Amino acid sequence: MLTVSCSHCNRTFYTPDDWSGKSVRCPSCFEPTTVPVPEGRRPVPWQPSPFVLVAVVASVFVLALLVGGRPAAGRRAPGEALSVTNTSRSDLLVPGGTFHEPLPGPPAPVSTKEKPPTTETKPPVRPASSEEPVVVEVTELVEAYFRNELAADQKYRGKSVKITSVPEVIGRDADGRPYVGMYRIQRINPLEMHPPALRCYLSPSGEAQVANLKPGQPVAFQGVCKGKKKDGLNRGIPGYDFVVVVEDCDVLP
Numbered sequence: 001m002l003t004v005s006c007s008h009c010n011r012t013f014y015t016p017d018d019w020s021g022k023s024v025r026c027p028s029c030f031e032p033t034t035v036p037v038p039e040g041r042r043p044v045p046w047q048p049s050p051f052v053l054v055a056v057v058a059s060v061f062v063l064a065l066l067v068g069g070r071p072a073a074g075r076r077a078p079g080e081a082l083s084v085t086n087t088s089r090s091d092l093l094v095p096g097g098t099f100h101e102p103l104p105g106p107p108a109p110v111s112t113k114e115k116p117p118t119t120e121t122k123p124p125v126r127p128a129s130s131e132e133p134v135v136v137e138v139t140e141l142v143e144a145y146f147r148n149e150l151a152a153d154q155k156y157r158g159k160s161v162k163i164t165s166v167p168e169v170i171g172r173d174a175d176g177r178p179y180v181g182m183y184r185i186q187r188i189n190p191l192e193m194h195p196p197a198l199r200c201y202l203s204p205s206g207e208a209q210v211a212n213l214k215p216g217q218p219v220a221f222q223g224v225c226k227g228k229k230k231d232g233l234n235r236g237i238p239g240y241d242f243v244v245v246v247e248d249c250d251v252l253p
Contacts, residue, residue: 007033133160133222138183142197145228145244156225161246164220168196170210178202180210180221180249195233197240200249209251223249 001014006026013027020037134156141163144152169181181196200221202210213219223246230242 002035002038004033004035006031131160133162135162138163138165138198141225142183142244145242146239149228153227157227159225160222161225162220162222162252163198163200163246164218166216166218167210167213170213173199178207178210180219195231195243197242198244198246200246203248203250206250220252221246221249222252223247 002017002020003012004015004024005012006029008031009026009029011026011028015024015035019035022035023032024035025031026033136156141152141156141161144155163182165182167180167182170179171181172178179202180200182198182200183196200223203223206221210219226245226247228242229245232241233243
């Protein structure tokens with residue numbers, strides 16, 4: 001270790017032996033001071049190693065080849081036009097280190113063909129009805145179609161109706177459509193279960209609500225009356241071979 005005395009603050013500190021003759025900063029005042037050289041010793045000047053010299057020479061040689069030593073096949077003859085199609089950036093390099101950008105080619109042809117209009121398939125939207133629904137009992141609606149179909153159509157067909165009753169059948173028809181059946185006409189013989197005379201076909205939201213109904217629970221439905229439909233089923237009384245259909249029914253709170 002070498003003992004160093006700061007020339008500014010006179011503080012003494014120590015440095016490694018190979019720091020002799022070098023300028024260091026004092027750890028106390030941070031001013032530069034020179035590490036003394038012991039008597040009989042002189043600092044050895046730095047000499048590059050042979051490996052560093054070989055690496056530097058090789059780098060200079062490779063750089064010279066890249067800049068000015070292109071193959072003859074890549075050179076253009078005097079007066080030869082420059083091909084823009086297959087010209088790389090290295091072919092555009094000229095002495096002096098500047099680039100000559102190629103001339104812009106002809107503009108791309110613009111297609112005048114009209115694109116076919118895109119058609120978006122949107123789900124059907126149920127029209128909002130501004131009129132109040134017709135409140136009617138199940139028996140009144142079925143009996144009206146039994147007595148006079150024409151008069152019942154004028155009063156109910158295509159209109160929004162509100163029906164409150166206890167569902168007697170909850171299921172799907174032959175096409176898989178969910179519905180609620182109400183009003184069994186013949187109840188004399190409890191063993192004869194005749195089909196209901198009114199069907200409320202459910203909307204998607206109504207189907208989810210009906211799935212949670214309990215037996216015997218009265219429910220209010222609102223939908224569009226589609227009139228009478230002949231089905232030829234036996235309901236215990238002659239003339240009742242039809243069913244009144246109400247479409248797109250929702251369950252009211």
